[in-house]
Amino acid sequence: MQRDLWGGKQKIMEDDVKQAVSDYLDSRGIRWWRNNTGRSFVGNRVIAYGKVGSGDILALWPTPPYKGVFWSIEIKRPEKGLLDDNQIKWLIETRQAGGFASVVEGVDDLLAVFVNPGYLPERYKRGIAAYCKQHKIECPAAWG
Numbered sequence: 001m002q003r004d005l006w007g008g009k010q011k012i013m014e015d016d017v018k019q020a021v022s023d024y025l026d027s028r029g030i031r032w033w034r035n036n037t038g039r040s041f042v043g044n045r046v047i048a049y050g051k052v053g054s055g056d057i058l059a060l061w062p063t064p065p066y067k068g069v070f071w072s073i074e075i076k077r078p079e080k081g082l083l084d085d086n087q088i089k090w091l092i093e094t095r096q097a098g099g100f101a102s103v104v105e106g107v108d109d110l111l112a113v114f115v116n117p118g119y120l121p122e123r124y125k126r127g128i129a130a131y132c133k134q135h136k137i138e139c140p141a142a143w144g
Contacts, residue, residue: 017078018075020106022034036049053088
């Protein structure tokens, strides 16, 4: 944990994690793009963009045997981030469609995903399992 100028713990924000993950993906030569979602007003019109619940970063898996497979990466603030129902639904549907879907709180989680593409930080597994049970759907085996 970094320290601020007064010796206290410095909070790591989600944007800090996004930057660190982006820098790491760049350093590995991985094809990725930032995926924003939301709405903007242009005059009297509302312009919606992005798919609700989709990952913060979209990429193509870099190594065989999965080279080129779609990869959705949801970035969360360490120890504080929560998944909403739309994000959980996106993660599950991406996995069911044959893609990879990850939740990471930092580069260490990203490295764990490279070792095991089904890796998910433990604290998110309960929420996903509860979602699957509530909606009576099959949870990805590694996450249930």
